[in-house]
Amino acid sequence: MEKNPVESTSCIFCKIASHEVETKIIFEDDLVVAFKAQNQIAPVHILVVPRKHYTNLNGLTQADEATYGRIVRVASELAAQKKIEDGWQLFVRVGKGGGQEVMHVHFHLVSGQHV
Ligand code: 5GP
Ligand code: ZN
Secondary structure (H helix, E strand, C coil), X not given: CCXXXXXXXXXXXXXXXXXXXXXXXXXXXXXXXXXXXXXXXXXXXXXXXXXXXXXXXXXXXXXXXXXXXXXXXXXXXXXXXXXXXXXXXXXXXCCHHHCCCCCCCCEEEEECCCC
C-alpha cells in the first residue's frame, strides 16, 4: 500500500481541510485542521487531523515530526480553551484492525466520558 497517496478526491477529511465540504472548523493552520466529530462519543469530541493526506500513522519519518508535534500541541491548546485540563484523552486508531474507519489520520480529542 502506498504510504501517503496524494490527496484523494474521495477523502472526506481532505475535502473538509480544503473547505470543499462545509464543516465548522475549530482551528486550522498550515499543518493542522480541527473540527467536531460527526458522531459525538463524548461531550467533547474533536478530531485533529494533518492538513496533508496521510492514510495512517505507519511509516512516519523525521520529516513528519513537525506535523505530529503540532497536532499534539493543538490538542493541548484546545483542551485549555475548553477548560478540560482535568481530564481528556487523545487517541488515534491505525488500520482496519485498529478500528480506523476514515483513512486519513485523525486524532480523537475526547473529554467528559471515558471511551
Ligand atoms: P475512526 O473510527 O476512523 O477512528 O473515527 C472516524 C471518525 O470520523 C468518527 O469520529 C466519525 O464521527 C468521524 N467522521 C466520519 N465522517 C465524518 C464527516 O463527514 N465529518 C465529520 N466531522 N466527522 C466524520
Ligand atoms: Zn485525506
